[in-house]
Amino acid sequence: GAVVSQHPSWVICKSGTSVKIECRSLDFQATTMFWYRQFPKQSLMLMATSNEGSKATYEQGVEKDKFLINHASLTLSTLTVTSAHPEDSSFYICSARGVALAGGFTDTQYFGPGTRLTVL
Amino acid sequence: GENVEQHPSTLSVQEGDSAVIKCTYSDSASNYFPWYKQELGKRPQLIIDIRSNVGEKKDQRIAVTLNKTAKHFSLHITETQPEDSAVYFCAADSNYQLIWGAGTKLIIKP
Numbered sequence: 001g002a003v004v005s006q007h008p009s010w011v012i013c014k015s016g017t018s019v020k021i022e023c024r025s026l027d028f029q030a031t032t033m034f035w036y037r038q039f040p041k042q043s044l045m046l047m048a049t050s051n052e053g054s055k056a057t058y059e060q061g062v063e064k065d066k067f068l069i070n071h072a073s074l075t076l077s078t079l080t081v082t083s084a085h086p087e088d089s090s091f092y093i094c095s096a097r098g099v100a101l102a103g104g105f106t107d108t109q110y111f112g113p114g115t116r117l118t119v120l
Numbered sequence: 121g122e123n124v125e126q127h128p129s130t131l132s133v134q135e136g137d138s139a140v141i142k143c144t145y146s147d148s149a150s151n152y153f154p155w156y157k158q159e160l161g162k163r164p165q166l167i168i169d170i171r172s173n174v175g176e177k178k179d180q181r182i183a184v185t186l187n188k189t190a191k192h193f194s195l196h197i198t199e200t201q202p203e204d205s206a207v208y209f210c211a212a213d214s215n216y217q218l219i220w221g222a223g224t225k226l227i228i229k230p
Contacts, residue, residue, distance in 0.1 A: 032216070043209060043222045044164070093163060107152055109218060111163040 006112030023094030030096035122214035126221025143210035
């Protein structure tokens, strides 16, 4: 149980284009999803927290107009990197926390496999 | 806000020996402390967690200890194996988020 998928696993795009990354919880209801960015050999940097049906809460220094987050359902959240530039190249990982299908809330975060974004 | 410090940044141990990674936290209200293992290019995976009402938890070769008074918790891996090589992250919950340590690269020498 507690499987989180993320798509695409990697993407290469031209500077100025927008990229959408999807994060899905496959066997539980994700009441909260988190979006992280990870640079090589570094820890996870939280970008934003999204609760289903409400606006995402962005961490300080993260541009909400550049990193658009939508959490429209209990199983899907999307991160759109708008007008991507080379400095946006990174490993983006989502995680989800919520209610198991069998019932019971879990505060454990389960991670997607990540998306490697390269902006040329 | 919460701050989590993790040491060491790199740990090299002989195969079969034990490894210990330590973390300290600052927010006394934190009550959930997970440990994640991340292999290169892959997702972090939960390996063990502990809550503040417990002082120690063990799962086969992995154990975690928590000292709430001193605000520190540790990961212990016994009888290390090559597949234990990875980066390990500790975290502490704060305001429904996880605050992460900087990570420890564990190297298992054959």
